[in-house]
Amino acid sequence: MRTDHQFQRPLKTATLILSGLLGLGAWAGASPAKITAQSIIVNPVETKLNVEVWVNRDAGGRGNPVYRKGEQLSVGLKTNQDAYVYLFNVNANGQIDLFFPNTFEESNFVQAGVTRVFPSQGAKYNFTVGGPNGQDRLLAVASTRELDLKDVARFAEGQGFAQVRVQGQENLARALSIIVSPLPADGWTTDTVTFRVGGEAVTPPAPAPGGATGSVTITPGQGQPAQPTPTGQIQPGERQNAARDQAMVDAYARLKGSESLGQATTYAVPWGDGLWQKFRGVGAYGDAVLLHANGSSRSYAVHGMLLERYLALAKAENGATRPPSRLGWAAGDEKVIPRNTYGTSGLYGFFQNGALYGTEKYGTFWLTGAVLRTYQGLGGSGSFLGFPTRDQYQIGGAWAADFEGGTIRTVNGAVKVYRK
Numbered sequence: 001m002r003t004d005h006q007f008q009r010p011l012k013t014a015t016l017i018l019s020g021l022l023g024l025g026a027w028a029g030a031s032p033a034k035i036t037a038q039s040i041i042v043n044p045v046e047t048k049l050n051v052e053v054w055v056n057r058d059a060g061g062r063g064n065p066v067y068r069k070g071e072q073l074s075v076g077l078k079t080n081q082d083a084y085v086y087l088f089n090v091n092a093n094g095q096i097d098l099f100f101p102n103t104f105e106e107s108n109f110v111q112a113g114v115t116r117v118f119p120s121q122g123a124k125y126n127f128t129v130g131g132p133n134g135q136d137r138l139l140a141v142a143s144t145r146e147l148d149l150k151d152v153a154r155f156a157e158g159q160g161f162a163q164v165r166v167q168g169q170e171n172l173a174r175a176l177s178i179i180v181s182p183l184p185a186d187g188w189t190t191d192t193v194t195f196r197v198g199g200e201a202v203t204p205p206a207p208a209p210g211g212a213t214g215s216v217t218i219t220p221g222q223g224q225p226a227q228p229t230p231t232g233q234i235q236p237g238e239r240q241n242a243a244r245d246q247a248m249v250d251a252y253a254r255l256k257g258s259e260s261l262g263q264a265t266t267y268a269v270p271w272g273d274g275l276w277q278k279f280r281g282v283g284a285y286g287d288a289v290l291l292h293a294n295g296s297s298r299s300y301a302v303h304g305m306l307l308e309r310y311l312a313l314a315k316a317e318n319g320a321t322r323p324p325s326r327l328g329w330a331a332g333d334e335k336v337i338p339r340n341t342y343g344t345s346g347l348y349g350f351f352q353n354g355a356l357y358g359t360e361k362y363g364t365f366w367l368t369g370a371v372l373r374t375y376q377g378l379g380g381s382g383s384f385l386g387f388p389t390r391d392q393y394q395i396g397g398a399w400a401a402d403f404e405g406g407t408i409r410t411v412n413g414a415v416k417v418y419r420k
Contacts, residue, residue, distance in 0.1 A: 041172075041190055049079070085141065097164065102161050116318075121319040137169065260282055260288070261279040265278050288304070303347075330349065362388070378417065385408075386403050
C-alpha cells in the first residue's frame with residue numbers, strides 16, 4: 001500500500017542473520033537481535049513480553065489472506081504487558097509505512113490485555129489496500145521503553161503519518177536492530193502477520209479533505225462521543241428525547257454549574273455504558289463534561305487539562321468510544337489542590353481505577369494501583385513527594401512513578417518510596 005495506506009511486499013533477498021551486523025554481543029550489554037526472512041526481526045532471547053498482531057481477514061494472525069486493491073483493511077494487536085508498540089508494513093516493492101504511532105492517536109502506549117484495533121471506531125483515517133500486487137508483511141514491535149525512531153521515520157508538519165526514511169525489509173531490520181540494541185535483552189519482542197494483494201481492483205473510497213500519506217486515506221471522524229446538534233438551549237442532563245438524567249441535574253446543582261460548567265453544548269448522549277454531556281465551561285475552568293456511569297446514582301464533572309488528557313487516553317486506547325480502562329468513569333468531583341511545599345498547585349481528578357493530577361508546571365499524568373494507593377497514603381501532592389512529573393511507567397515489568405520530591409518503585413512485589 002502507499003501512504004494512502006496501500007500495502008507492500010518484502011524484498012526477495014531478505015535473509016540475514018545478525019552475526020555480521022551486530023555480532024550478537026558485539027556491543028557490551030546490547031540487546032540481541034536476529035533478522036529472518038519470515039519475521040523481519042526477532043529477539044532470540046525468551047521474553048515474558050508478548051505481542052500479537054492480526055488483520056481483519058485472519059483473526060489468528062497465522063494465515064495469508066488476499067485483499068483486492070481498494071478494499072478496506074483493519075489491524076488488531078494485543079500485548080500481555082504494558083508496552084510501547086510500533087506497527088510497520090513492508091509491501092511488494094519494499095516500500096515501508098509506519099502507521100502506529102501517528103498523529104491521530106494520543107500515544108502508542110498499549111495497556112496489558114487491551115485489544116487495540118486500527119483504525120479505531122471514529123478514527124480520522126482508514127487503511128485502503130492499494131498495491132502493488134504481491135506479498136505484504138506487517139510487523140509489530142513491542143518494547144517496555146519508548147523507542148527513538150528519528151533515524152527511521154519523521155513526521156512532517158501537517159502530516160498524520162510519518163515519512164519512513166528507509167526502504168526494503170533488510171534495511172528496516174538493520175535499523176531496528178540498532179534501535180533495540182540498548183534495551184535489556186528481554187525488553188522487546190515482535191510479531192509478524194502476512195497478507196497478499198491481488199485480484200481485480202474494487203473502486204476505493206474517494207480521499208477526504210485533509211490529504212493522505214502512504215497507504216492511509218484520511219477520512220472524517222470525531223473520535224469522541226456522538227453529539228447531536230442542539231436546536232435550542234439545552235438543559236443539564238437533557239437527552240435528545242427531552243427526558244432528563246437526574247444524576248446530571250443533581251451534579252450541575254451541586255457544582256454550582258452556572259459558575260463552573262456554564263451552558264451545555266450537547267445533549268446527554270450514550271458513551272460506553274453510561275452518559276456524557278459537554279459544557280462550554282466558565283473562565284479558567286475550560287471545557288467540561290458531566291459523566292454518568294451506568295448503575296451509579298451520581299454524576300461527576302471533568303474540566304480543562306484533566307478532560308483533555310482523559311479523552312486523549314480514551315482515544316488512544318479505544319478510539320474514544322468509552323472511558324479509558326486504566327482510569328474508568330469519574331468517581332468523584334474534581335478538586336483544586338493549593339500550592340504545596342514546592343510552590344506547585346494543580347488539579348486532581350478521581351476515577352474508578354485511578355487518578356489524574358494536572359499542573360501547569362509539569363502537565364497532566366495518570367496514576368493507578370499500588371503506586372497510587374501508596375502515594376495517597378503518604379498525603380499525595382501535599383506530601384514530600386509533591387506532584388507527579390510523568391505518567392506511571394514500568395521498569396523491568398514493575399510499576400514506578402516519579403514526583404517532584406522522590407520516586408515510588410515496585411521491588412519484588414513490594415512498593416518502595418525514595419526521597420530525592
